[in-house]
Amino acid sequence: MPQAQTRLIVKTAVLTLLAAGGLSAAAGLIVWRAGWYNIGATASHLGIVYKGLEQAMRYSVRHHARNVPVPALGEAEVLRGAAVYRDNCAQCHGGPGTAPGTHALSMQPVPGPLVDAAMRWQSRELYWITRHGVKMSGMPAWEFHLSEADTWAAVAFINRMPAMTVRDYKTLTAMTPAQGQAQAQDQAQAEGDAR
Numbered sequence: 001m002p003q004a005q006t007r008l009i010v011k012t013a014v015l016t017l018l019a020a021g022g023l024s025a026a027a028g029l030i031v032w033r034a035g036w037y038n039i040g041a042t043a044s045h046l047g048i049v050y051k052g053l054e055q056a057m058r059y060s061v062r063h064h065a066r067n068v069p070v071p072a073l074g075e076a077e078v079l080r081g082a083a084v085y086r087d088n089c090a091q092c093h094g095g096p097g098t099a100p101g102t103h104a105l106s107m108q109p110v111p112g113p114l115v116d117a118a119m120r121w122q123s124r125e126l127y128w129i130t131r132h133g134v135k136m137s138g139m140p141a142w143e144f145h146l147s148e149a150d151t152w153a154a155v156a157f158i159n160r161m162p163a164m165t166v167r168d169y170k171t172l173t174a175m176t177p178a179q180g181q182a183q184a185q186d187q188a189q190a191e192g193d194a195r
Helices: 003-034 047-065 075-088 123-132 148-163 166-174 177-194
Strands: none
Touching: 047 123, 075 148, 075 166, 123 148
């Protein structure tokens, strides 16, 4: 193929891609400026928008959480986390056998259930999401409301949820923090006596 013909093909391809990109940007600008995209919480995102945002969130969380050191999370943290989860998370995310509150069901996107979150997210990622929140999703940044220990306790509890029965969940979340602390101390002592 002569060099001039190759140059013409490349030039045509580049100009076609630039024109297509320009037209796409112009169409996007028209939709944006005209206000045609419904941002109301009574309508779901378009499938492609939702999938794009979900994937972007996964990449972002994975990137930002990659260097978060995970402390040892034992039974004491799970028991403490039950109270933290009950008081701060269950209203939007529910739990085993427990539906989220009605206000959560009117949010867009609807807050996902966390009963299986530990199967989809690593502990460091759950911590990062809890600590920093997720923009424009209703998920607040708990960094200013929960201590570091309470945040990790919530993560410990969320990690335990996939194996929880409805009864386990109700029992753990019904405890006061003092009851949970006493039970954790009893279990630690029983483990120490068994050694």
